[in-house]
Structures are given as C-alpha cells and as structure tokens.
Amino acid sequence: MSAGLALLRRSPRAAAGGALLLALLLLAVLAPMLTPHSPTAQTFGPWLRPGGEHPLGTTPLGQDIWAQLVYGARLTLLIGFTAGVVATAIGTAMGLSAAYFGGRTDEVINVVTNVFLVLPGLPLLIITSAFLRGGGVWSIILVIALTGWPWGARVLRSQALALRNRDFVHAAIATGESPARVIFSEMLPNLAGLIAASLFSTALYAVLSEAGLAFLGIGDVSQVTWGTMLYWAQAKGALLQGAWWWVAAPGLGIALLGTAFALVNFGIDEVTNPKVMHRTRATRVLGRGRRASTAAPEAEAAQPLLDLRRLSAGYLTPQGPVRAVRGVSLQVAPGEFLGLAGESGCGKSTLAFAATRLLESPGVVFEGEARLGHQDLLALSPEELRRVRWKDYSLVFQASMNILNPVLRVREQLYDAMQAHGVVSRAQLEARARELFALVGLREDDLQAYPHQLSGGMKQRVVIAIALALEPRLVVMDEPTTALDVVVQRQILQEIDAVRRRLGISIVFITHDLSLLLEMSDRIAIMYAGEVVEEAPAQELFAGARHPYTRKLMAAFPALEGPRERREGIPGRPPSLAQDIAHCPFFERCPSRMPGLCDARKPARVEVAPAHSVACFLHSPAIKEEAHAAD
Numbered sequence: 001m002s003a004g005l006a007l008l009r010r011s012p013r014a015a016a017g018g019a020l021l022l023a024l025l026l027l028a029v030l031a032p033m034l035t036p037h038s039p040t041a042q043t044f045g046p047w048l049r050p051g052g053e054h055p056l057g058t059t060p061l062g063q064d065i066w067a068q069l070v071y072g073a074r075l076t077l078l079i080g081f082t083a084g085v086v087a088t089a090i091g092t093a094m095g096l097s098a099a100y101f102g103g104r105t106d107e108v109i110n111v112v113t114n115v116f117l118v119l120p121g122l123p124l125l126i127i128t129s130a131f132l133r134g135g136g137v138w139s140i141i142l143v144i145a146l147t148g149w150p151w152g153a154r155v156l157r158s159q160a161l162a163l164r165n166r167d168f169v170h171a172a173i174a175t176g177e178s179p180a181r182v183i184f185s186e187m188l189p190n191l192a193g194l195i196a197a198s199l200f201s202t203a204l205y206a207v208l209s210e211a212g213l214a215f216l217g218i219g220d221v222s223q224v225t226w227g228t229m230l231y232w233a234q235a236k237g238a239l240l241q242g243a244w245w246w247v248a249a250p251g252l253g254i255a256l257l258g259t260a261f262a263l264v265n266f267g268i269d270e271v272t273n274p275k276v277m278h279r280t281r282a283t284r285v286l287g288r289g290r291r292a293s294t295a296a297p298e299a300e301a302a303q304p305l306l307d308l309r310r311l312s313a314g315y316l317t318p319q320g321p322v323r324a325v326r327g328v329s330l331q332v333a334p335g336e337f338l339g340l341a342g343e344s345g346c347g348k349s350t351l352a353f354a355a356t357r358l359l360e361s362p363g364v365v366f367e368g369e370a371r372l373g374h375q376d377l378l379a380l381s382p383e384e385l386r387r388v389r390w391k392d393y394s395l396v397f398q399a400s401m402n403i404l405n406p407v408l409r410v411r412e413q414l415y416d417a418m419q420a421h422g423v424v425s426r427a428q429l430e431a432r433a434r435e436l437f438a439l440v441g442l443r444e445d446d447l448q449a450y451p452h453q454l455s456g457g458m459k460q461r462v463v464i465a466i467a468l469a470l471e472p473r474l475v476v477m478d479e480p481t482t483a484l485d486v487v488v489q490r491q492i493l494q495e496i497d498a499v500r501r502r503l504g505i506s507i508v509f510i511t512h513d514l515s516l517l518l519e520m521s522d523r524i525a526i527m528y529a530g531e532v533v534e535e536a537p538a539q540e541l542f543a544g545a546r547h548p549y550t551r552k553l554m555a556a557f558p559a560l561e562g563p564r565e566r567r568e569g570i571p572g573r574p575p576s577l578a579q580d581i582a583h584c585p586f587f588e589r590c591p592s593r594m595p596g597l598c599d600a601r602k603p604a605r606v607e608v609a610p611a612h613s614v615a616c617f618l619h620s621p622a623i624k625e626e627a628h629a630a631d
C-alpha cells in the first residue's frame with residue numbers, strides 16, 4: 001500500500017493513470033446510481049437520439065446506451081483485471097520456475113514459451129476461443145490469459161536468472177530453504193515491480209483482446225461489455241443511421257482504460273527500471289527481498305555486476321611499455337547503462353578489452369582486478385573463459401560487422417553462436433532468432449540474407465543480435481555505431497536501450513561522442529590519458545560537468561537536437577602514454593590550470609556530489625582549504 005503511494009508520488013504518469021483507472025472503476029461500481037435503467041431491457045423506442053432520459057440515446061432494440069456503457073464497464077474491467085492477473089500468475093510461475101530450476105525445466109518452459117511467442121496472437125485467440133466456446137465470460141478470460149502470459153514469462157525469466165545468482169539466493173539455498181520458500185520469499189519480492197508492470201500490460205492486452213474478439217462476434221455477445229457494444233453498433237449499422245455516439249462511447253471507454261493501464265505501467269517502469277533507479281538511488285526497490293532487506297539492503301542492491309579495481313593495462317612495444325589504462329576503478333550495476341567517453345587514444349578500447357580478457361599480445365594487463373559478479377575474469381583459464389564469454393558477457397566493437405562470414409546466411413551465424421553454447425532445439429533457435437531480430441529492429445526476412453545483402457547498419461544490428469543471443473549479463477559496446485550515419489546510430493542506440501530495459505542487462509557503451517551518451521546513459525565516466533577523470537550520473541554531468549576536460553569535450557560535440565552550431569575542438573594533444581605522468585595529465589591543455597600545482601602533483605579523484613567524482617585540483621577540498629588558509 002505504502003509502496004503504491006510512493007509510486008504515485010514519484011511518478012506523475014502513474015498518478016494520472018491511477019486517477020483515470022479509479023474514475024473508470026467508480027463508473028462501474030456506481031452504475032446503479034448513474035442510471036435507473038437496465039442495460040438489457042428492451043423497453044424504449046428504437047434509435048432514440050441522445051437527450052433527456054437517455055443521455056446516449058437507445059439501440060434499435062430499445063436499450064439505453066448510457067446504461068450499457070456504465071454497466072458494460074463492469075465486465076470490461078473484470079475481464080481486463082482477471083485475465084491480467086491469471087496471465088501474470090502463469091507468466092510469473094513459468095519464468096521463476098525456469099530461472100530457479102534451470103536445466104531441463106528451463107528448456108521445456110522455454111520451448112513452450114517460444115511456441116506461444118511465435119504463434120501469431122489473433123489467430124491463436126480465435127482458435128482457442130472456438131475450443132472454449134460456451135463458457136461465457138470465463139472462457140473469454142481463460143482464452144486471453146492462455147495467450148497473454150508468454151511475454152511476462154520471458155521478461156521475468158531473465159530478471160529471475162540474474163536474481164538467482166545473487167548472494168542472498170545462494171545463501172538461502174545453502175541454508176536448506178525449500179525451493180518454494182526461496183522462490184516466494186526470496187526472489188518474488190524482488191520482482192514485485194516487474195510483476196506489477198507485467199500485470200498492467202497484460203490487463204491492457206486483455207481489454208484490447210476482449211474488444212477485438214467481441215467486435216468479431218466471437219464469445220458471448222449477449223453479455224454487455226464495451227467490446228460487445230461495439231459489435232452490436234457495427235452489426236446494426238449505427239454509423240449508417242448517424243448514431244455515431246453508440247460507437248464513440250464504448251470506443252472512448254476502451255481508449256481511456258487502455259491509456260490508464262499504459263500510464264500506470266509506464267509509471268511502474270519509471271520507478272523500477274534500473275535507469276531511473278540509479279538516478280534516484282532508489283536501490284530499495286530492487287533490494288526489497290526479505291533477506292536482502294534484513295541483511296544489508298543498500299549493500300546488496302549496490303553490489304556491482306562489473307567491478308574494476310585499479311586496473312592498469314597497455315602494450316609492450318620495442319620502445320618500452322605504453323600504459324594506456326592507468327589504475328582505473330569503475331563499477332557497473334546490474335541493468336545499468338554506463339557510458340565511457342573520451343578523445344581518441346585515451347585508452348577506452350584498451351580498458352574494454354583488458355576488462356573482458358580480450359586484450360591480445362602485445363597488450364598486457366599490468367595490475368588490478370576485473371570481476372564479473374563472483375568471477376575474477378583475470379584469473380579464468382582459457383576453457384573457463386570460453387564458457388563465460390558470450391554467455392555471461394559479450395562485446396561488440398566498431399569492426400564487429402566483419403566477424404560475419406560472407407558465405408553464410410545471417411540466420412546460420414546467429415544459430416552458430418547459440419548452438420556453441422548448448423541451445424540445440426530447432427524450435428528454440430528459430431524462435432529466439434526471430435525474437436532477437438525483432439529486438440534489434442530487423443525484419444524476419446533479413447534472417448535469410450547473406451551479409452553482403454545488408455547495409456552497414458543492418459550488419460551491425462545482426463552483430464548486436466548475436467551479442468544478445470545468450471542473454472549475457474553484460475554487453476560491452478566499443479563504438480559499435482561510429483561507422484554509421486547519425487540517424488541510424490541513434491536508432492540502434494535506442495533499440496539497444498530498449499533491449500537493456502527488457503532483459504535487464506548491463507551495458508558499457510564506449511564512444512568519443514559525449515552528446516550521444518548523455519541521452520542514453522545512466523552514468524558516464526570520462527577518460528583522459530588512461531585515467532577516469534570524472535564520473536557522474538548522466539543528467540548531473542549534463543547539468544554541471546566539473547572537470548575542465550569534460551566541459552571541453554561537451555563543447556566539442558554538437559547536440560543531437562537543436563540548432564546547428566559551430567563547435568570548437570580541444571586545442572593541443574593528449575600526452576604520450578609511453579611516458580610516466582606524475583601531474584594532472586590535462587595540465588597543458590587546461591584553461592583553468594594552476595601552474596605550480598597542477599604540473600607538480602596528481603589530483604586524486606574526490607566525490608563532489610553523491611555518485612559524482614572528479615580528479616581536478618579545482619574541486620579538491622584540501623586545496624580549497626590551503627587556499628583559504630593562505631588568504
């Protein structure tokens with residue numbers, strides 16, 4: 001209850017949706033007070049126009065349309081909510097069981113889910129309702145619930161899989177808790193937001209499906225719902241008779257109900273999706289599990305997925321070592337979109353490759369740690385690494401499209417990636433391939449294509465689909481869209497972001513184009529000369545970057561929207577990474593440099609606001625104090 005109120009307070013959309021829903025519920029509940037007439041009684045003259053006793057006129061059978069509208073709200077809402085609840089319950093049970101039990105159970109549930117997902121919705125609804133004919137409203141509810149559960153199951157399974165690997169679930173299993181207890185007490189509360197969102201989206205699906213089926217005359221058209229009102233209005237030629245209100249009233253009702261469900265759903269998403277959660281530091285929503293909350297909610301929820309500690313890496317060259325990454329510490333939370341920006345040559349790619357164990361000779365990791373969940377990536381054997389890569393994390397880089405074999409259809413290449421990691425059933429491969437292509441904005445027909453038949457943007461989407469094929473927990477993207485034009489870049493980025501939200505994966509996105517990142521990221525880290533010089537939530541960075549380098553970088557790129565302005569580059573060049581840099585690396589190019597200080601010592605990274613840190617003497621409290629004392 002209090003969570004619901006908090007949700008309403010924090011999301012105006014949810015509040016608007018909730019108010020609308022309440023109004024419609026009142027309409028349904030107070031129906032007998034809103035009209036003295038029965039919705040089915042055929043006691044009035046036919047085709048009466050709106051006015052007086054009949055605010056919406058009458059049907060050709062002499063029924064009061066206003067009475068039908070208010071009483072029809074009852075069944076429409078009942079069908080929407082009940083089918084939504086049943087579908088969500090089935091989806092939740094399926095998704096959680098698949099994630100918890102894994103193995104054969106997961107495979108079987110996945111096949112069933114995929115079969116339902118690939119079957120086209122409306123024909124499935126029509127066929128199932130033909131089978132269950134005669135059961136009145138309940139058969140319609142059952143039909144809609146049976147066809148509406150798979151999306152929820154899919155999304156819940158991927159979230160539950162991530163949860164299944166969390167410490168508190170491992171601990172609960174280790175202490176001998178029964179599967180039911182682990183699922184219901186440990187995992188389910190952590191998925192409450194997602195389940196609620198799934199409930200409202202399936203309720204929306206239910207309302208629209210009922211209207212669609214009723215409009216087609218399937219189901220029990222003697223019942224009064226907004227769907228059957230539309231059916232009768234159309235069957236009796238309401239529009240030809242000029243009685244447009246008979247169509248408009250239930251149509252508007254359905255539209256308002258759909259809007260209410262969608263708004264509440266958006267609101268829940270707004271509050272529970274990792275992007276917003278991160279911004280508001282609302283870790284409580286994820287950490288709402290009983291054990292998580294009794295143990296250490298903040299610590300549990302804040303546990304990073306990728307944790308880099310003092311990572312140093314570079315290249316061994318005949319002229320000596322190039323230290324391209326210098327003691328970088330960086331964390332990425334589950335489901336987070338971290339942007340990594342910086343000029344060319346500042347070490348972004350080296351960091352990405354070193355952190356994911358893809359740095360090849362002459363590249364080396366000098367020191368530091370890189371952990372993915374519980375795994376120490378730098379300590380994995382090649383065999384362990386092979387198992388983890390693609391399944392737990394994947395990487396997409398600028399030249400990735402070149403990994404596509406020109407003589408194989410893209411479908412086979414997508415299958416190969418999945419088969420190499422144990423997905424063998426043909427149905428599963430096919431369903432997953434279609435789903436992935438839809439996710440990255442490609443048409444199913446494109447699966448048949450050879451790489452040369454696709455544009456650069458489409459090829460890069462194929463590679464992104466391959467990277468997502470095994471639903472890794474982390475995808476590192478190193479300038480995946482740089483070679484593409486700005487519009488395609490943006491489209492792909494938006495699709496990546498949508499996929500991330502749906503599957504709950506974390507993304508590290510690397511680019512030198514900061515303006516692009518500002519739109520998409522939860523948090524941004526700015527690299528310069530091998531170091532992270534500033535790190536902050538994206539909005540905060542946009543509103544108030546502190547490091548002079550970040551400011552210059554922001555001024556160097558045109559915004560994606562707004563008037564075109566001439567932008568200036570950053571004068572000067574970054575220092576060579578072959579040398580030791582014992583002072584601020586940006587000193588030579590900095591407009592605010594303080595000689596005697598910035599060229600003599602290295603600024604440490606200090607927190608200037610929650611989650612916002614910067615390595616610059618302008619913001620160092622110690623230096624400010626020194627200056628103050630000198631005054």
Ligand SMILES: Nc1ncnc2c1ncn2[C@@H]1O[C@H](COP(=O)(O)OP(=O)(O)OP(=O)(O)O)[C@@H](O)[C@H]1O
Nearest residue numbers: 315317322324343344345346347348349350351577
């Ligand atoms: N194979 C190599 N041998 C020696 N030095 C290298 C090698 N690869 C990269 N470097 C150097 O390492 C530094 C960091 O390069 P890196 O590619 O990581 O930067 P980046 O920020 O990703 O640049 P870009 O945006 O151009 O990809 C650069 O100074 C580069 O010259």
